Amino acid sequence: MTLAAYAICLKGIIWREGLRFLHQRERFVSALVRPLVWLFIFAAGFRQVLGISIIPPYETYILYEVYITPGLLAMIQLFNGMQSSLSMVYDREMGNMRVLLLSPFPRWFLLFGKLIAGTLVSVSQCYAYLLIAWLWDIEAPPLGYLTVLPAFFLVGLMLGALGMLLSSLIKQLENFAGVMNFVIFPMFFASSALYPLWRVKEGSPWVYYICQINPFTHAVELIRFALYTQFNPLAFAVVFGCTLVFMLGAIVAYDPSRGLMTLRGAPGAAA
Amino acid sequence: MTTPALEARNVSHSYGARKALNDVSFEVARGAFCVLLGLNGAGKSTLFSLVTRLFALRSGSLAVMGCDLQREPRKALAQLGVVFQSRTLDLDLTVAQNFYYHAALHGIGKAQANARTRELLAAVQLGDRLDDKVRNLSGGQMRRVEIARALLHQPRLLVLDEPTVGLDIGARADILKLVRGLIASEGMSVLWATHLTDEVFATDEVIVLHKGFVRATGSARALLEQTGAMDIKDAFVTLIGEGAP
Numbered sequence: 075m076t077l078a079a080y081a082i083c084l085k086g087i088i089w090r091e092g093l094r095f096l097h098q099r100e101r102f103v104s105a106l107v108r109p110l111v112w113l114f115i116f117a118a119g120f121r122q123v124l125g126i127s128i129i130p131p132y133e134t135y136i137l138y139e140v141y142i143t144p145g146l147l148a149m150i151q152l153f154n155g156m157q158s159s160l161s162m163v164y165d166r167e168m169g170n171m172r173v174l175l176l177s178p179f180p181r182w183f184l185l186f187g188k189l190i191a192g193t194l195v196s197v198s199q200c201y202a203y204l205l206i207a208w209l210w211d212i213e214a215p216p217l218g219y220l221t222v223l224p225a226f227f228l229v230g231l232m233l234g235a236l237g238m239l240l241s242s243l244i245k246q247l248e249n250f251a252g253v254m255n256f257v258i259f260p261m262f263f264a265s266s267a268l269y270p271l272w273r274v275k276e277g278s279p280w281v282y283y284i285c286q287i288n289p290f291t292h293a294v295e296l297i298r299f300a301l302y303t304q305f306n307p308l309a310f311a312v313v314f315g316c317t318l319v320f321m322l323g324a325i326v327a328y329d330p331s332r333g334l335m336t337l338r339g340a341p342g343a344a345a
Numbered sequence: 346m347t348t349p350a351l352e353a354r355n356v357s358h359s360y361g362a363r364k365a366l367n368d369v370s371f372e373v374a375r376g377a378f379c380v381l382l383g384l385n386g387a388g389k390s391t392l393f394s395l396v397t398r399l400f401a402l403r404s405g406s407l408a409v410m411g412c413d414l415q416r417e418p419r420k421a422l423a424q425l426g427v428v429f430q431s432r433t434l435d436l437d438l439t440v441a442q443n444f445y446y447h448a449a450l451h452g453i454g455k456a457q458a459n460a461r462t463r464e465l466l467a468a469v470q471l472g473d474r475l476d477d478k479v480r481n482l483s484g485g486q487m488r489r490v491e492i493a494r495a496l497l498h499q500p501r502l503l504v505l506d507e508p509t510v511g512l513d514i515g516a517r518a519d520i521l522k523l524v525r526g527l528i529a530s531e532g533m534s535v536l537w538a539t540h541l542t543d544e545v546f547a548t549d550e551v552i553v554l555h556k557g558f559v560r561a562t563g564s565a566r567a568l569l570e571q572t573g574a575m576d577i578k579d580a581f582v583t584l585i586g587e588g589a590p
Contacts, residue, residue: 075419079452086449090435092441097437176397177450178423184450229403 075179084187091191094161105153105199107144110206111183117142129270131302139212147200151226151233154196156258159237162244163244164189167344175328182223182325184288185238189321192237193230200226225300229293232313235320236261266298267293289316350375350534352398352500356405358391365391365548367378367557369405373502373536373550378528380545380565382581383554389538390430392554397427415472416454423451426500426533428491430507434465436480440454440490443479444497458497465493468530469523472580473475491524492522498572503527510543520538542578551577555585 095101100176114223119140165171173294205218214222240253264284271291275282285291292312298304351373356488360364368390373379380474383389394400396407398418407414410422417548419429434443440460465473471482479487488508495503505524509517525534537544545565553560553568561568561584565577574580 075452080455082449082452086446089449090438090446093438093442094435169429169431170435172397172399172427173433173447174450175399176425176427178419178421179450179452180419326381344380 087187155233155237158192159241162241232317238324426495
């Protein structure tokens with residue numbers, strides 16, 4: 075296979091994911107409505123309750139809406155990562171996944187292509203959210219809109235890879251509700267998305283430690299710092315490391331020679 | 346001596362304690378229409394999952410056009426066209442978009458994919474449905490589209506798992522005729538899995554699979570002689586030693 079053939083394959087995977095996304099307009103709307111509800115309603119009500127002291131990367135006192143914006147951006151990416159994992163479970167049940175896995179390109183490349191495609195979708199959603207937030211007077215430094223792009227990519231890849239790993243572990247579509255309860259909600263609430271960690275520490279040191287080891291906390295912080303043109307090395311290291319681990323896990327789980335698919339039996343092939 | 350289009354050697358596979366395939370060996374000769382005949386639960390779909398690498402081969406060996414599936418998986422897959430029992434088309438995309446996606450997954454550029462798509466759809470008499478959503482096609486038309494799509498990357502071996510399931514008599518006959526015609530027109534080999542004995546012609550090669558064991562292999566004519574049966578259905582019943590399918 076030539077390099078051009080690899081490019082054609084990658085383009086095809088991204089094109090199909092984009093088309094699928096365009097066909098599901100409600101997916102785009104719901105991906106935006108969720109964080110906007112948090113922003114317009116939750117944050118408006120909560121701003122009087124929770125005072126935010128000056129913490130990096132912020133240099134002044136900030137409104138609560140400003141504080142939770144990076145968390146909500148990461149939330150968009152979290153839902154998107156899980157949604158693409160849902161689409162992979164759906165694809166597997168509907169048989170579309172077989173079309174992908176029958177390609178003569180290396181399996182890691184096919185799964186990586188899927189990840190890139192899902193990440194591009196989530197990045198576009200994040201920018202749509204940032205635009206609405208900007209209209210709501212939540213502004214980041216102009217350069218921040220550019221410096222946050224690599225952070226969006228890395229976080230998108232990490233959460234997409236996590237979703238992919240989960241999709242290889244989920245046997246049936248119905249089990250996906252469990253992912254909502256056991257992955258999305260704990261990850262989101264046990265993080266710095268809604269409240270600064272020093273506040274959490276005051277309330278419960280245990281929850282604080284859980285938040286610290288939650289990769290989603292570091293995803294939020296990577297986005298928060300990047301949006302204010304700053305680099306958070308710890309957040310980057312954690313997100314980068316987790317991306318590699320999740321990606322490797324997903325590739326191994328989808329590899330027929332070692333993966334879990336064989337042990338569990340792929341759908342539709344029980345006869 | 347030419348290598349067979351598909352060669353299975355001592356293939357076994359289990360789901361936990363249940364053995365789905367037991368020391369299965371057979372060959373599909375080049376240019377042959379080979380029927381894998383077996384009741385539901387015989388192990389046909391498991392065999393397909395192994396041939397297509399959806400399952401890992403843990404015991405025995407499989408080779409497509411001489412390329413070992415373990416050692417040269419990508420080379421083997423490139424020569425393999427597959428039609429699964431369950432539909433694998435994207436219902437929300439048009440026929441052309443489904444073909445384009447499949448072509449991209451095989452590294453085929455848009456111009457070449459378009460030309461080949463038109464040619465193949467014309468061959469399955471669906472040239473005018475290029476821009477229709479797959480959802481709007483009938484069951485028989487979807488099957489024909491899937492077969493045409495499986496040929497897009499010019500495979501040398503086409504494997505089909507119960508491709509006529511759920512189709513009416515007319516559509517079944519059309520699909521059979523189409524695939525048999527491919528052997529002559531595209532010079533390819535076919536492995537056709539079914540439980541329907543009326544899909545077997547006297548000139549076909551047959552592999553009888555039952556409860557994970559190969560019970561017989563050979564031409565349909567040879568199986569008739571071997572069993573002394575009047576037709577292939579009786580021969581099949583004799584070979585598996587159970588009630589008629």
